[in-house]
Amino acid sequence: xxxxxxxxxxxxxxxxxxxxxxxxxxxxxxxxxxxxxxxxxxxxxxxxxxxxxxxxxxxxxxxxxxxxxxxxxxxxxxxxxxxxxxxxxxxxxxxxxxxxxxxxxxxxxxxxxxxxxxxxxxxxxxxxxxxxxxxxxxxxx
Numbered sequence: 453x454x455x456x457x458x459x460x461x462x463x464x465x466x467x468x469x470x471x472x473x474x475x476x477x478x479x480x481x482x483x484x485x486x487x488x489x490x491x492x493x494x495x496x497x498x499x500x501x502x503x504x505x506x507x508x509x510x511x512x513x514x515x516x517x518x519x520x521x522x523x524x525x526x527x528x529x530x531x532x533x534x535x536x537x538x539x540x541x542x543x544x545x546x547x548x549x550x551x552x553x554x555x556x557x558x559x560x561x562x563x564x565x566x567x568x569x570x571x572x573x574x575x576x577x578x579x580x581x582x583x584x585x586x587x588x589x590x591x592x593x
Contacts (some may be wrong), residue, residue: 457550464517471520474509485565488558490515494522494566498573503528506566518547518559526566534570539563 478495485492490512497505505527508519526534539560542548548556 460547460550461514464521465513466517467520467524468510468513468517471508471516471523474507478507479509483569485558485562487561488515489554490558492519492558492562494519494562494569496566496569496573498531498577502530504531504534504570504573508562515555515558518555519562521545522559522562522566531570531574535567537563537567 474493474495479493483493483495485494488510490510492508492510492515494506494508497507499505506523508516508523510516510519526537542556542559542563547559551559
């Protein structure tokens with residue numbers, strides 16, 4: 453945790469600058485985080501290693517820095533790990549005291565959207581496996 457509030461803001465702006473760009477076609481309604489004052493998008497990718505990797509973007513540099521913090525923290529985690537994270541971690545970071553209530557709410561909404569999208573990935577994978585099994589069973593008949 454960075455103790456000085458101004459240093460925290462600078463750190464978030466640094467993370468924003470380092471966040472890889474998101475492709476314009478990923479700025480879709482299904483990727484948009486609702487409940488944020490700024491425009492924010494998050495996109496997961498479940499890779500062959502079973503881990504989820506994230507991209508994010510925002511029209512606000514500070515909010516982009518918050519998104520980058522989540523991208524750094526959750527990329528490379530398994531879906532189960534992402535779903536097991538409790539929102540209380542936000543307070544442990546020490547950001548709650550430095551952010552306005554609307555930014556805190558937006559940060560929480562980003563996190564919850566990432567968990568929701570992770571759950572969607574799990575459901576899609578399970579449905580895909582179920583469909584493959586059903587096709588294999590029908591082919592054997």
